[in-house]
Amino acid sequence: MITLHYNPGAASFAVHVLLIELGTPFELALVDTKAQAHKSAAYLAMNPNGLIPVLQDGPLVLHETVAILMHLADTHAAAGLAPPLGTPERALFYKWGLWLSNTMQATLIHYFYPERMVAPGHAEGVVQVKAAAEAKVGHCLGQLDDQLRKAGGPWLLGATYSALDPMAFMLCRWTRNFAGSRPAREYPQLLPYLRRVHERPAVQRAFEREGLQPPWY
Ligand SMILES: N[C@@H](CCC(=O)N[C@@H](CS)C(=O)NCC(=O)O)C(=O)O
Numbered sequence: 001m002i003t004l005h006y007n008p009g010a011a012s013f014a015v016h017v018l019l020i021e022l023g024t025p026f027e028l029a030l031v032d033t034k035a036q037a038h039k040s041a042a043y044l045a046m047n048p049n050g051l052i053p054v055l056q057d058g059p060l061v062l063h064e065t066v067a068i069l070m071h072l073a074d075t076h077a078a079a080g081l082a083p084p085l086g087t088p089e090r091a092l093f094y095k096w097g098l099w100l101s102n103t104m105q106a107t108l109i110h111y112f113y114p115e116r117m118v119a120p121g122h123a124e125g126v127v128q129v130k131a132a133a134e135a136k137v138g139h140c141l142g143q144l145d146d147q148l149r150k151a152g153g154p155w156l157l158g159a160t161y162s163a164l165d166p167m168a169f170m171l172c173r174w175t176r177n178f179a180g181s182r183p184a185r186e187y188p189q190l191l192p193y194l195r196r197v198h199e200r201p202a203v204q205r206a207f208e209r210e211g212l213q214p215p216w217y
């Protein structure tokens with residue numbers, strides 16, 4: 001059995017969408033962040049970073065959202081959610097997966113938790129880190145918009161929907177409250193892309209199951 005440790009709207013959302021998309025049986029385990037359940041000894045034993053998500057797949061315990069997405073694409077290869085191994089397309093799948101994780105997602109975390117990057121009580125530092133993170137994510141949105149134009153769409157990697165589309169959609173969604181720069185929906189390629197991903201039944205089902213409300217992105 002597959003179990004996804006999740007919290008509504010957190011990074012687990014992309015994995016939740018993919019699991020529904022795959023039609024594979026799984027269960028959801030809510031991580032009560034208000035009760036700091038992600039910092040409990042039991043949770044830290046699964047993910048020493050104390051972050052969401054964690055996927056349990058039989059005896060395998062896996063953290064890192066993009067690693068989980070890639071694992072699910074590999075273990076459900078018939079669904080065709082990752083390009084064939086050893087191809088240039090597969091190399092680009094790795095490139096975009098790592099970039100989404102180590103550049104765009106990591107910077108969004110600074111945007112959401114700027115106080116973690118400065119000395120305690122440094123209010124001006126918090127404002128500066130948040131603004132800098134928002135500006136850097138703005139560059140990331142520009143790159144995503146450019147990629148959609150170059151790849152010709154309709155999906156991030158081109159003609160075929162992949163395990164990275166729920167990830168790109170989720171990160172774009174996280175920009176919806178940007179105040180100092182454009183959110184994803186204001187980019188010419190990203191707006192129709194977000195609409196297309198949102199139209200997928202798996203995305204709508206995940207929103208529903210997590211109890212999330214509009215605006216969607
Ligand atoms: N690189 C990690 C990042 C995960 C992450 O930052 N998760 C956030 C939720 S979106 C979290 O658990 N935040 C709680 C905290 O930072 O205390 C991954 O992709 O799994």
